[in-house]
Amino acid sequence: MIKIVISTHGKLAQELVSSAEVVAGKQSNLYVIKKSDNDSLAQMQNKINNLLKNINDEDGTLILTDIIGGSPCNASTPACKSFNTEILSGVNLPMVLSAIFLSKNTKTVSDLAEKVLFDGQKSIINVKKMLLNKIK
Structure with missing residues (x-):
């Protein structure tokens, strides 16, 4: 898996994991890496690689990160060279x-990444506009 x-x-x-597990139940394939105030980029890379x-x-x-250009994202990118990962x-x-x-x-991690990206983008909605369009 x-x-x-x-x-x-x-x-x-x-917190995202805790919220997701309220909906989906406990997951065995879900992991968390957090950047604390004192973690350098090299320390984050070590956490991810380990x-x-x-x-x-196989x-x-x-890997899902919070913001592009942030330490969690930047620290994850070198892993793409050594591991079968998508970010x-x-x-x-x-x-x-x-x-x-x-x-x-889903058979491949790249297929999963495409589907998750689509679902994430699709979930961002201006609710007021959506509701007003339905009323018309």
């Missing part, structure tokens, strides 16, 4: 849920 790593600043990753060494298998790993930035709860549900039946 494809593994999912959520890497963010502070407690966001753990985790990937411990969990990696199915690959999808998506801008993680939100719909992306985490999509990754959880689709990871069980």
Whole structure:
């Protein structure tokens, strides 16, 4: 099964996992890496590499990060050279849920990344406009 790593600043990753598990139940393929105030880029890279060494298998790993250009994202990119990984930035709860549900039946990590990206983008909606358009 494809593994999912959520890497963010502070407690966001753990809170996303906690919220996702309220909906989807406890997950065995979901991992968290947080950047604390004192972590350097090299320390973040070590955290990511060590985790990937411990969990990696031929199915690959999808890494979800909070913001492009942030330390969690930047620290993840070198892992693409050594591991079967895909990285998506801008993680939100719909992306985490999509990754959880689709990871069980998606064959490749690149296919999973495409589907999760689509679901994440699709979930960002101006609700007021949507409701007003339905009323017309």
